[in-house]
Amino acid sequence: MISYFSDRQARHAPAMELQNGEMVPHAECHARVDAIKSALPRIAITEDHGMAPIQAVHEAAYIDFLQRAHADWVAAGRPGDAFPYVFPIRGRRPLALARIDAELGQYAYDCGTPVAEGTWEAVYWNAQTALSGLDAVLGGTACAFAFCRPPGHHAGRDYMGGYSYLNNVAIAAEHALRHGAKKVAVLDVDYHHGNGTQDIFYEREEVLTLSLHADPKSDYPFYWGHADETGAGAGAGYNHNFPMPRGTSWVAYKPNLLRAIDRVQAFQPDLLIVPYGADTYAGDPISFFNIETEDYTAMGATIAALDLPTLICMEGGYAVESLGANVAAFLTGFEA
Numbered sequence: 001m002i003s004y005f006s007d008r009q010a011r012h013a014p015a016m017e018l019q020n021g022e023m024v025p026h027a028e029c030h031a032r033v034d035a036i037k038s039a040l041p042r043i044a045i046t047e048d049h050g051m052a053p054i055q056a057v058h059e060a061a062y063i064d065f066l067q068r069a070h071a072d073w074v075a076a077g078r079p080g081d082a083f084p085y086v087f088p089i090r091g092r093r094p095l096a097l098a099r100i101d102a103e104l105g106q107y108a109y110d111c112g113t114p115v116a117e118g119t120w121e122a123v124y125w126n127a128q129t130a131l132s133g134l135d136a137v138l139g140g141t142a143c144a145f146a147f148c149r150p151p152g153h154h155a156g157r158d159y160m161g162g163y164s165y166l167n168n169v170a171i172a173a174e175h176a177l178r179h180g181a182k183k184v185a186v187l188d189v190d191y192h193h194g195n196g197t198q199d200i201f202y203e204r205e206e207v208l209t210l211s212l213h214a215d216p217k218s219d220y221p222f223y224w225g226h227a228d229e230t231g232a233g234a235g236a237g238y239n240h241n242f243p244m245p246r247g248t249s250w251v252a253y254k255p256n257l258l259r260a261i262d263r264v265q266a267f268q269p270d271l272l273i274v275p276y277g278a279d280t281y282a283g284d285p286i287s288f289f290n291i292e293t294e295d296y297t298a299m300g301a302t303i304a305a306l307d308l309p310t311l312i313c314m315e316g317g318y319a320v321e322s323l324g325a326n327v328a329a330f331l332t333g334f335e336a
């Protein structure tokens with residue numbers, strides 16, 4: 001399978017994150033890059049599509065913030081990565097002071113997503129990688145893999161969180177709609193709910209969003225991903241969540257995947273985008289499903305049976321020693 005990646009995506013390298021009350025090494029680490037690259041036989045060069053596709057999804061003020069947040073943090077005399085630490089609780093007045101501390105809280109919803117020195121460069125090229133994979137699929141390639149890193153599916157129009165800054169999948173979906181696609185389906189199979197993607201398309205009927213994930217009653221991101229979130233306005237009925245309990249194995253996962261696939265089939269999209277996270281893996285250090293490496297081939301084959309032009313975008317997956325094998329197993333399912 002043709003894959004896309006830019007080495008400039010590796011410029012994002014935050015040192016630490018706040019997890020369970022401790023500062024710990026950032027799980028979305030640089031070692032993921034080599035682990036996944038080793039599993040990809042053919043990596044094509046990411047092409048630059050410029051800012052317009054990013055601006056079509058994300059708010060201008062948020063893009064501006066991402067571009068300068070780390071420099072502003074350093075200018076304020078702070079060491080290391082830029083971290084939010086004060087958040088506008090519901091009902092408080094909107095941002096009035098252009099001070100980096102206030103802005104970090106305004107645009108972040110967690111403390112796991114610091115802005116490091118190379119973050120903007122990396123996430124810009126990350127989006128370009130998704131767009132380059134999309135070009136291949138729109139150009140007639142049946143399936144392409146965009147090795148997006150860092151992940152993107154937790155990023156909303158004007159917020160970052162969950163290691164995500166720009167929403168690569170949403171950028172690709174919107175770009176496809178502006179270049180001939182009438183309907184796009186997004187089938188998210190990361191361990192965590194794709195809250196950013198859901199939010200961006202929540203009131204849109206031309207993008208069907210589906211997410212299979214750990215029940216937000218027990219797992220991050222808690223405030224999104226429940227089964228009763230089904231879209232609003234013109235998008236009512238075009239968002240589907242499939243929350244599952246911790247410990248879910250492939251046997252229990254597959255019936256939900258088949259239900260999601262039935263919905264995709266009924267929608268008849270021109271394009272399918274699959275945000276793939278290998279953090280559903282039994283050995284993932286920060287997640288709690290029980291899917292094994294060989295199950296990913298079955299998962300890939302089950303989705304590939306839809307026989308739609310498909311762009312796969314990498315999301316999470318933190319068991320670095322098994323990550324290459326889990327990505328390879330999933331992609332193999334598409335080629336069988």
Ligand SMILES: [Zn+2]
Pocket residue numbers: 190191192277279315316317
């Ligand atoms: Zn995840």
